[in-house]
Amino acid sequence: MITEAAVEREHYLNASYGLKSWLLTKDHKRIGLLYLATITLFFFIGGAFATLIRVELLTPQGDLVSSQTYNKLFTMHGVAMIFFFLIPSIPAVLGNFFLPIMIGARDLAFPKLNLLSWYLLVIGGAFSLFAMIAGGVDTGWTFYTPYSTSYSNSWVISTALGIFVAGFSSILTGLNFIVTVHRMRAPGMTWFRMPLFVWANYATSLIQVLGTPVLAVTIVLLFVERVFHLGIFDPARGGDPVLFQHLFWFYSHPAVYIMILPSMGVVSEIISTFSRKSVFGYGFVAFSSVAIAVLGFLVWGHHLFVSGQSLYAGMVFSFLSYFVAIPSAIKVFNWTATLYKGSIVFQTPMLYAFGFIGLFTVGGLTGLFLAALGMDIHVTDTYFVIAHFHYIMVGGALMGYLGGMHFWWPKMTGRMYPEGWAKLSALVIFLGFNLTFFPQFILGYLGMPRRYHAYPEEFQVLNVLSTAGASVLAVGYLIPMIYFIWSLRYGKIAPANPWGATGLEWRTSSPPPVHNFEETPIVSHDAYDYSTVMGEEIEVG
């Protein structure tokens, strides 16, 4: 099982060549890489929009682009980042690649369906890209009615259609994961021996399967009103605009957990590996993922505190929102406790995991501000909300994704990334991130509304700081992009288990063979039993 040179051996990357062998592949690992290419494209598209937004906000006057263009920029930034980058990111790339391997399976339960999911994402992405190129869309990623159905003169339908189609990609991936986890575990891989990454993706899949259809229905209703002028949401036609918000957030609040849960799974793996300890409170961490998935469906109304929903509805949603915070807190405490008396090393994935915990903590705590009714009246729809969700989605989810990419890069490609550069970029990202988003909390409390193209002068200093941070952040993201590509050719050859980790994915060679394992593994230990990895070399303490 010990390292052998990856180049001579047959593995999933060199088993066949040619475009067709990729576009028609049923190998979950190759599909994972197809997803990787797709979402990376959207990440950079979304990033380009973000850059323009930040540059525009350097000055109080709207002077770089017109208001109309500005509105399109933040809309397309949100759409690209949320629906075509962050939602698919960890599940579709890392989950696709590693979930089957981590439970000792040869592939996902439905390999063809898996390929279809990728095509759906590409088709959905194409619709949205078309909308962006044809003229853009200006409704905000939230598509609030009646603006989106009766007033906007932009490419609402093709963007919404793109999201609709991509939603099915998400549903099918979720379905595939659920069935795989239920049916394809290797002998001895009991539920409570599964790595926490698998638990997290399982919980995420439940949300994808149960929540996304509601988004699909909402988009259909939007379509019907916009195209056939049926009164559903527009009061001028007898509809109810707040109904749209209920439907939208019934999906989109759970969707924020689609984005964060997998990342939490990654962090559990990393913390354990780089402190060589079983995750403290494994059962609590595992069940907190499921608890979040379930409770996440009960709190959507906290996005509607000032929309005119009833006083008592507001109270109930505020109350329930606090419930969902507890499982998140439990995770943070358990990760921290895992470090206690560990054997800690500071390789890049671990730096990202630390970054995740820190930034997620800030994001989560500010969620508690927003869930407090009296506070939310003031800060809702301001930059405070923007800062809150970027701390969680970019500080948290994206950090976790990058941590996971570094953690598993040797396994996926058979090459090591350059550690020095990677540590540097992790640091740059952490600093740049805080400089970008921390000032936005203050801006929000001062009252700067979100989605403003021009703003009063007194907000300028903080906006300049934020833009400065964004440029640091952009550099931070470009560095990994460069060295990852560089490493494909020049990186050190990766051993099978460079980190001394316990997961089954480290028991097979890097990169793995087409069918993942030379022989079906038999599992006889808990997920994070380091004595199994170390057994030969050291005494078990």
Place this chain on the structure above:
Amino acid sequence: MGKFQLFPVQASTLAPEVDHLLYFLLAVSVFFTLLIFGAIFFFAIKYRRRSEGELPHVQHTGYTLEIVWSVIPFGLTMVMFTWGASIFFNASKPPNDAIQIYAVGKQWMWKLEHMEGQREINELHIPVGRPVRVTMASEDVIHSFFVPAFRTKQDVVPGRYSTTWFTPTKTGKYHLFCAEYCGTRHSGMIGWVYVMEPADYQNWLSGGAAEGSLADNGKKLFESLACNNCHKEDNTGRCPNLVNLFGKQVQLAGGGTVKADEAYIRESILQPQAKIVAGFEPVMPTFTGLVSEDQVLQLVEYVKSLGPKPAAGAIDTGTSSQGRPGAPPAIPAKR
């Protein structure tokens, strides 16, 4: 670069309440952030790997610990919930003696009207120290009425009336923002709230060129739209008498009652078929498209002025303490 600020001014009775909650939330957050960051740094340094072959002790789940760090945060969040909810609850009911203002949001401006008939665009003049209630309607999409210095915000949803209220505590000039994205010039849908000394406010009221009070204008509309052909004050028409309607329970055809509030009157004008008064034929034509939201507001105000005494003490801006000569004629004259 403009004047740099870190904290917004407090200019309403609500502002210090919200800020106190903020301090509490900040204290809890800073405590937990330091705790987590501190623990991570401490453990990371103390337990860094010292030899390649090191294998730490296996640790078992500590159930007590799990319970402690679930229950304590839960307790704290319940404090947050209760505190936040009580602010919200208390802030939800405007006091009866509030000054009534009407606001109409439309792409991309705020139209504000005083009971005495003064109309303003993107500006609102109000006296310090008196509760002010704003009843809002939208001509098109959703807007949101946001005054950071007052810590209040309320979405203005088309097709219904929304209300917000505040008691300014400090004279000055404060930002009014539209906080809900409403299209191209959303960031231009801003204005100023001027909080004035009561005497200055009275001067301002009498100085402005009001074209008759809201209710007066409503009366003119009532005549020019020929509402009065059907609705007569002497009960001769085939239609309900609107005198003393406001605030009453109305019997509906097909059973049930509804309170005759602003929303009901607005609906009776724009969608008369939605609720039919018991004993009458559904013959009233709809006025949707014929009247704008601010005209509807004037009509509503006229119907209110037909008595009984408005619930929200909307009209008596002058009766506060200093009597004021030369104030515009109060509407209740017709009661």
